Amino acid sequence: MAERQKILASIENDFPQWYQDILEKAQLADNGPVRGTMVMRPYSYAMWEGMQSAMDARIKATGAENVYLPLFIPQSYLEREAEHVEGFSPELAVVTHAGGKELTEPVVVRPTSETLFGEVMAKWIQSHRDLPMLLNQWANVVRWEMRPRVFLRTTEFLWQEGHTAHATREDAANYARRIHLDVYKDFLENVLAIPVLPGFKTASERFAGAINTMTCEAMMGDGKALQMATSHELGQNFANAFGITFSDTDGAAQTAWTTSWGSSTRMMGGLIMSHGDDAGLVLPPRIAPHQVVVIVVKDDERTIEAARTIVADLTAAGVRAKLDDRTQTGFGRRATEWELKGVPVRVEVGPRDLDAEQITFARRDQGGKQQLPLAEVATRLPALLDEIQADMFAAAQKRLDERTKHVSTIEEAREAAQTGFAVIDWAVLGEAGEKELNKDAITVRCLQTRDGNMPDPHNPETDLVAIVARAY
Amino acid sequence: MAERQKILASIENDFPQWYQDILEKAQLADNGPVRGTMVMRPYSYAMWEGMQSAMDARIKATGAENVYLPLFIPQSYLEREAEHVEGFSPELAVVTHAGGKELTEPVVVRPTSETLFGEVMAKWIQSHRDLPMLLNQWANVVRWEMRPRVFLRTTEFLWQEGHTAHATREDAANYARRIHLDVYKDFLENVLAIPVLPGFKTASERFAGAINTMTCEAMMGDGKALQMATSHELGQNFANAFGITFSDTDGAAQTAWTTSWGSSTRMMGGLIMSHGDDAGLVLPPRIAPHQVVVIVVKDDERTIEAARTIVADLTAAGVRAKLDDRTQTGFGRRATEWELKGVPVRVEVGPRDLDAEQITFARRDQGGKQQLPLAEVATRLPALLDEIQADMFAAAQKRLDERTKHVSTIEEAREAAQTGFAVIDWAVLGEAGEKELNKDAITVRCLQTRDGNMPDPHNPETDLVAIVARAY
Numbered sequence: 001m002a003e004r005q006k007i008l009a010s011i012e013n014d015f016p017q018w019y020q021d022i023l024e025k026a027q028l029a030d031n032g033p034v035r036g037t038m039v040m041r042p043y044s045y046a047m048w049e050g051m052q053s054a055m056d057a058r059i060k061a062t063g064a065e066n067v068y069l070p071l072f073i074p075q076s077y078l079e080r081e082a083e084h085v086e087g088f089s090p091e092l093a094v095v096t097h098a099g100g101k102e103l104t105e106p107v108v109v110r111p112t113s114e115t116l117f118g119e120v121m122a123k124w125i126q127s128h129r130d131l132p133m134l135l136n137q138w139a140n141v142v143r144w145e146m147r148p149r150v151f152l153r154t155t156e157f158l159w160q161e162g163h164t165a166h167a168t169r170e171d172a173a174n175y176a177r178r179i180h181l182d183v184y185k186d187f188l189e190n191v192l193a194i195p196v197l198p199g200f201k202t203a204s205e206r207f208a209g210a211i212n213t214m215t216c217e218a219m220m221g222d223g224k225a226l227q228m229a230t231s232h233e234l235g236q237n238f239a240n241a242f243g244i245t246f247s248d249t250d251g252a253a254q255t256a257w258t259t260s261w262g263s264s265t266r267m268m269g270g271l272i273m274s275h276g277d278d279a280g281l282v283l284p285p286r287i288a289p290h291q292v293v294v295i296v297v298k299d300d301e302r303t304i305e306a307a308r309t310i311v312a313d314l315t316a317a318g319v320r321a322k323l324d325d326r327t328q329t330g331f332g333r334r335a336t337e338w339e340l341k342g343v344p345v346r347v348e349v350g351p352r353d354l355d356a357e358q359i360t361f362a363r364r365d366q367g368g369k370q371q372l373p374l375a376e377v378a379t380r381l382p383a384l385l386d387e388i389q390a391d392m393f394a395a396a397q398k399r400l401d402e403r404t405k406h407v408s409t410i411e412e413a414r415e416a417a418q419t420g421f422a423v424i425d426w427a428v429l430g431e432a433g434e435k436e437l438n439k440d441a442i443t444v445r446c447l448q449t450r451d452g453n454m455p456d457p458h459n460p461e462t463d464l465v466a467i468v469a470r471a472y
Numbered sequence: 473m474a475e476r477q478k479i480l481a482s483i484e485n486d487f488p489q490w491y492q493d494i495l496e497k498a499q500l501a502d503n504g505p506v507r508g509t510m511v512m513r514p515y516s517y518a519m520w521e522g523m524q525s526a527m528d529a530r531i532k533a534t535g536a537e538n539v540y541l542p543l544f545i546p547q548s549y550l551e552r553e554a555e556h557v558e559g560f561s562p563e564l565a566v567v568t569h570a571g572g573k574e575l576t577e578p579v580v581v582r583p584t585s586e587t588l589f590g591e592v593m594a595k596w597i598q599s600h601r602d603l604p605m606l607l608n609q610w611a612n613v614v615r616w617e618m619r620p621r622v623f624l625r626t627t628e629f630l631w632q633e634g635h636t637a638h639a640t641r642e643d644a645a646n647y648a649r650r651i652h653l654d655v656y657k658d659f660l661e662n663v664l665a666i667p668v669l670p671g672f673k674t675a676s677e678r679f680a681g682a683i684n685t686m687t688c689e690a691m692m693g694d695g696k697a698l699q700m701a702t703s704h705e706l707g708q709n710f711a712n713a714f715g716i717t718f719s720d721t722d723g724a725a726q727t728a729w730t731t732s733w734g735s736s737t738r739m740m741g742g743l744i745m746s747h748g749d750d751a752g753l754v755l756p757p758r759i760a761p762h763q764v765v766v767i768v769v770k771d772d773e774r775t776i777e778a779a780r781t782i783v784a785d786l787t788a789a790g791v792r793a794k795l796d797d798r799t800q801t802g803f804g805r806r807a808t809e810w811e812l813k814g815v816p817v818r819v820e821v822g823p824r825d826l827d828a829e830q831i832t833f834a835r836r837d838q839g840g841k842q843q844l845p846l847a848e849v850a851t852r853l854p855a856l857l858d859e860i861q862a863d864m865f866a867a868a869q870k871r872l873d874e875r876t877k878h879v880s881t882i883e884e885a886r887e888a889a890q891t892g893f894a895v896i897d898w899a900v901l902g903e904a905g906e907k908e909l910n911k912d913a914i915t916v917r918c919l920q921t922r923d924g925n926m927p928d929p930h931n932p933e934t935d936l937v938a939i940v941a942r943a944y
Contacts, residue, residue, distance in 0.1 A: 037542035070509035144571035
C-alpha cells in the first residue's frame with residue numbers, strides 16, 4: 001500500500017484529488033489547450049466506444065434511427081424558443097469570422113441540436129404515417145464551462161441526444177419511459193454495473209420547456225449523486241415552437257407531442273467514481289477494454305509461448321484478452337499499472353506455475369491471488385467475468401443501500417445528505433423544504449414511488465418520496 | 473421510364489442535377505441552415521455507420537487505437553507549422569466570443585486535428601518503447617467552403633484522421649502503405665465495390681509538408697475522378713515542428729518519423745456517383761442499410777404473414793431485411809421508392825405467387841424479375857447478395873477500363889480526359905506537361921507503375937505512368 005499511496009490520493013481523505021490523479025495515472029484523459037476541453041486518450045476512448053456500442057444497440061432496438069445535423073446553428077435560431085435560450089446564452093461559443101472575413105450573421109456552435117431537430121422534424125413530418133418519428137444523434141456539443149472538470153463538466157463533450165415526435169401524449173410518454181428504463185437504466189445497471197434510481201425531477205429541477213423530466217440518479221464513491229441520463233416529455237411546447245404538425249387520419253392538422261433524451265461522456269465520470277478504489281479504476285467486465293490481462297512474469301521462451309496460447313484461447317472464447325510481455329519492465333510495476341487501469345482479471349504466467357500446469361490470477365474487484373489449472377483457463381474465465389460483473393453491481397447496490405437513510409424531517413434529510421442519500425416523503429418536504437435544502441447545496445435528485453420505481457406519468461403526484469442528496 | 477424521368481434528371485444529360493436530385497429523392501441529405509453545412513438523414517447516416525464500422529475494424533487490425541481530441545484549437549497553434557497554415561487560413565471558422573464575452577485569444581474550429589496530434593504525441597512519446605504510436609480519430613471538422621456541394625465539399629464534414637509516429641523512415645513508409653492498401657483500397661473495393669487506382673501524388677499535388685502522398689483515385693459515372701482517401705509520409709517535418717522525439721536503445725534523443733491518413737463523408741459522394749443510374753441509387757449489398765426489401769403487394773392476412781416470415785428467415789440468415797407492409801400506398805410507388813434508394817434486392821410477395829409457393833424478386837443492379845421457390849428464399853438470397861457485390865465491382869471495373877485510354881502525347885491526354893482517364897508516360901508528360909494540362913482543369917490524379925500498382929517508396933521515380941483526368 002505504501003507505493004499505492006504515492007500514486008493516488010486517498011479515496012477516503014481527498015476524493016476530488018483521487019479523481020484527478022486517476023485521470024492522469026490510468027492514462028484516461030488530459031486537459032486540452034483551450035480551457036475546459038479534454039483529450040480522451042485511447043484507454044478512455046475505448047470505454048466510450050463500448051458505451052456507444054451498447055447504448056446504440058438498445059436505442060435502435062426501440063426503433064430509433066441515427067442522423068447527423070450540423071455543428072453550426074444561426075444565432076437567430078436560438079431565439080425561436082425563448083424559454084430554452086435563457087438557460088444557454090452565457091454558455092454559447094460564437095463564430096463571428098469565417099472564410100477570412102466577418103460573418104453577416106454570427107453562428108453558434110451547438111450547445112444541443114434541439115433547434116435543428118425541431119426544424120427537420122417540422123419538414124419531414126407531414127402525415128400521421130410519418131409518426132412516430134424516432135431520431136437520435138451521436139455528436140460533440142459545446143457549453144462554455146466556468147468550473148470545468150474532466151468528464152463531469154467540460155466545455156466540449158460527446159453525447160447522444162434523441163428527439164422523437166408522436167401523435168398522442170400517451171405515445172410520447174410511453175416512448176420516453178421506454179428509453180429511460182430499457183435503454184438508460186438497463187445499460188447503466190447491466191453494463192456499467194451502476195445501480196440507478198429512476199424517477200421524475202421536481203418542477204424546479206425540470207428541463208426548461210419539459211412537462212416531465214425523468215432521470216437516472218446514481219451514488220458515487222463519496223456518497224454524492226450523479227445524474228447519469230435524462231429523458232423529457234416536452235408536451236406540445238416544442239412542437240408549437242417549431243411548427244411540428246401532421247395531418248391525422250381525417251386529414252385535419254394536429255400538433256405533435258415530442259420527447260428528448262440524452263446521455264454523455266459524463267457517464268465516464270460516473271463509471272470512475274462508482275467503482276474506483278485506492279489502487280485505481282475498477283472496471284466492470286462488460287465495459288472493460290481489456291477484460292483479462294495475461295502478464296508474462298519472466299522472459300523465457302516457454303513462458304511467453306504459454307502466455308500467447310492463453311491469450312489466443314481466451315480471445316477464441318470471446319474474451320477481450322491482452323498480452324503483457326514487456327519483460328524489460330519490472331513485474332511489480334506492470335501489475336500496478338493494470339491495477340490502476342482496473343482490468344477485471346490479471347493472469348500471471350511464470351515458470352513455477354507452468355511447472356505445476358497452472359496459472360495464478362487476481363480479481364481486481366476483490367484482490368487476493370488464486371490458482372487455476374492451465375487447461376481450465378479458457379473455460380473458467382468467461383464465467384468468472386460474469387461473476388465479477390454481478391458482484392460489482394451487488395457491491396455498488398450494497399453501498400447505495402447502506403448510505404441511504406429514510407428520514408422524516410428536513411433536518412434529518414440535511415444531516416443524511418452529508419454522507420449519502422436521504423429518502424423523505426414528498427408530502428413532508430414539498431417545494432418549500434426543497435428550497436430550504438437548496439441553500440446548503442442539497443437537491444431533490446428525483447421523486448419515486450415508495451417501492452423505488454418511476455411514478456405513473458398519468459398520475460404522478462400520488463404518495464411519492466423524494467431522494468435528497470448533494471450532487472455533482 | 474416516363475415516371476422515372478420525372479423523378480430524377482438524366483444521368484447522361486445532366487449528371488450534376490442528377491446528383492442533386494438523388495440527394496433529395498432518396499432522402500439522403502438536406503442542406504443545413506448555415507451555408508455549406510449538411511443534414512445527414514437516417515438513410516445516408518446508416519451508410520456512413522456501415523463505412524465507419526468496416527473501416528474502423530480494418531484500422532484497428534493494423535494496431536491503431538482511437539482517441540478524441542478537442543474541437544477547439546488556440547489560434548496560435550496554427551502558426552506553429554507555417555507551411556501547413558498557408559493552405560487553411562481562408563477556410564477557418566473562428567470563435568471570438570464565448571461564455572458571454574470576447575475571448576482574449578480567439579479559438580479556431582478544427583480544420584484537422586493535426587496540430588493537436590502533434591502536441592499529444594510529443595507529450596506521450598518518450599522512449600523507443602512508445603513507438604510505433606498509432607492513433608486515429610473519428611470526428612467532425614470544419615473548412616469554410618465557397619462552392620459547397622453535399623458530401624463532396626461541405627463546410628463541416630465527418631472523417632477519420634490517423635496520425636502515427638515511428639522510429640525509422642522505413643517503418644513509417646511501410647505503415648502508411650499498409651493503411652493505404654489494407655484499409656483504404658481493401659475497403660473501397662471490397663465493401664463499396666469501387667475499383668480504385670492506388671498511386672503517388674506528383675510533387676505539385678502532394679499534401680503540404682509531406683514527403684510522399686499516396687492516393688486512391690476512382691472513376692465516377694461521368695468519367696471524372698474522385699480522390700477517395702489519402703495517406704501521407706510526413707518524414708521528420710511534422711516531428712520537428714512539434715518536437716516529437718524519443719530516446720533510442722542507447723538513450724540518445726532521436727526525432728520520430730510520422731504519417732497521417734484520412735478519409736471522409738466524401739466517400740458517400742463517391743458511392744452515389746460510382747454506381748447510380750437513371751432510376752436512382754444502386755447500393756452494393758455490403759454497405760446497403762437494407763440488403764433486401766420484402767414488399768407486401770396486397771393487403772391480406774396470408775400475404776402479410778408470409779412476408780413477415782420471409783423477413784424473419786432472412787434476418788436469421790444474417791441478411792439486413794426490411795418489411796414494407798405499407799399497403800395503403802400503391803405498390804408501384806413503393807417499388808419506385810426502393811429503386812430510388814438502391815436496395816440491392818426487391819422481393820415481392822403477392823397472393824398469386826403464394827399460390828404457386830414462390831416469390832418474385834428483382835435485382836437492383838441488373839433489373840428484370842425472376843421467381844424463386846418460397847422454401848429457397850433464405851438459402852439462395854445470401855448467395856445472390858455476394859453475386860451482386862461481385863457483379864457491381866466488375867461493372868465498375870469494366871467502365872473504368874473502357875473509359876481509360878493509353879496515350880502518348882499531351883494533346884491526346886487532354887482529349888481522353890474529356891470522357892475518362894488517360895494514361896501517359898510520366899517521362900513524356902513531366903511537370904511541364906502537368907502544368908499545361910492544369911490550365912484546362914485536368915490534373916495528374918496519381919503516378920503508378922506500368923502494371924497499375926503503387927510505386928516503390930524507396931525508388932519512386934523509375935518508369936512511371938501518370939493517370940490524368942478531370943476531377944471533383
